[in-house]
């Protein structure tokens with residue numbers, strides 16, 4: 001394979017990583033801030049993609065508006081999990097699994113088949129490519145002719161930055177602080193007058209809204225929606241968070257924590273592209289992600305236990 | 320101020336683990352009352368405080384604060400009347416958040432949370448002032464995570480948070496029990512000071528009978544979900560630990576008061 005081919009593959013991986021990074025930000029809200037592992041994600045990611053594809057292809061909807069609709073669909077899915085969890089006290093993991101399983105059938109119903117291609121329709125990316133192509137022709141400026149991968153990278157980064165700024169603001173507000181406190185110490189914040197059912201519901205809703213948005217963006221960039229496109233999304237999300245934490249864990253500000261989630265996602269997809277280039281089967285990638293997450297969770301525990309074991313001595317120290 | 324009327328609470332009703340925790344309890348507090356509560360393990364002291372705070376629903380009866388019937392209000396709604404400090408120092412603060420963020424959360428107790436910024440500059444000055452009162456040097460560490468503080472520091476902070484805006488009622492459930500004697504003393508002195516200066520109405524559970532006698536203007540003793548002894552004013556001041564022990568013995572049918580009570 002030639003160098004430019006590899007570079008193109010890497011650029012594709014980066015832009016994929018950024019678009020999936022929006023999903024990782026959603027996972028970050030539940031997993032890191034709320035301290036809940038929300039398994040709705042696999043379903044709501046695919047939901048975002050399916051809804052977007054159907055509205056763009058069958059209803060001829062503006063691709064930008066389709067992103068909004070997909071976000072709302074994701075939020076609804078998150079709200080279902082939230083209601084099951086808060087109003088009916090179903091453990092968060094189980095509530096997420098129930099919604100996820102239910103969404104599989106719903107997604108199939110929405111699409112009517114297991115795969116909807118976006119062949120002869122506009123996406124936000126193709127529109128921008130066209131826009132610049134038009135500009136390039138009318139002004140004669142050659143450099144304005146962009147390729148789709150570059151455009152999806154730039155748009156992806158733009159949206160990711162907007163989302164990070166939005167989350168940074170949100171979690172700095174009174175409501176956002178109450179949300180963080182809910183993940184930190186539920187008893188305490190309830191004693192301070194916050195209805196933690198509402199904060200949890202809110203967090204799950206916003207989180208899955210972002211996941212739905214990410215699903216729609218990925219759908220538009222890969223030009224199809226597939227019933228299985230969300231499978232394993234939660235593990236990708238957790239792996240990206242773990243990778244981001246390893247790379248940028250020393251930075252303590254909230255903004256850099258959010259950024260690290262997206263960076264982690266990009267690195268994840270780069271690793272993925274590399275191992276695929278090396279000839280690994282794409283289906284084995286899920287195993288690799290699972291191993292990354294499992295290792296990240298196991299190592300600190302194992303190291304801690306080993307240290308305690310190691311530090312034992314029959315005679316006490318002299319003090 | 321606070322009226323608890325004929326309140327019953329049974330845990331695990333209808334199972335073999337059924338436990339009557341409160342049996343038709345009546346209690347009335349005047350504004351400014353500082354009441355200490357003593358009683359053996361399982362007497363229902365924590366349950367009483369939890370019922371007032373709304374942690375669990377009551378089975379029967381009524382609870383009123385300042386004429387408002389709060390019997391069926393959820394915990395987070397009652398929070399606007401009630402400040403609380405728990406026995407466990409970990410329970411009253413958010414470890415992963417900054418000291419000033421914790422205070423900002425407490426500053427908004429019982430208020431509707433909005434999309435306004437979670438903490439303002441002016442507040443920070445107020446918090447620095449208030450932290451100075453604690454005398455623990457926390458005013459210079461306002462952006463430290465609370466998880467870095469010791470149990471005693473966290474408990475003092477929780478006390479400050481519970482009283483940052485005057486609660487109509489302050490509930491203290493063995494809030495010095497998990498601290499070493501010296502720290503416990505500091506936190507108790509702070510409690511006295513804050514309650515006195517702000518003329519708060521307070522209920523304080525303790526296993527330390529000397530404290531129970533010395534602090535506050537009224538003392539109640541609980542046993543098996545009921546108040547079995549209630550003294551106030553001069554009569555309370557004249558009490559001795561031995562009087563209370565005798566009461567205990569009487570209540571538990573001659574069976575000696577438990578070790579934990581003896582030690583204190």
Ligand SMILES: Nc1ncnc2c1ncn2[C@@H]1O[C@H](COP(=O)(O)OP(=O)(O)OP(=O)(O)O)[C@@H](O)[C@H]1O
Pocket residue numbers: 330331338339340358359360361362363364365366367
């Ligand atoms: N959540 C609960 N579920 C079941 N039983 C409970 C619960 N909370 C309290 N109890 C029971 O109610 C009774 C009263 O308990 P409570 O905690 O009020 O006692 P206490 O007076 O605070 O005792 P201590 O001095 O040990 O703190 C005990 O028998 C206890 O086992």
Ligand SMILES: [Mg+2]
Pocket residue numbers: 364365366492
């Ligand atoms: Mg108790």
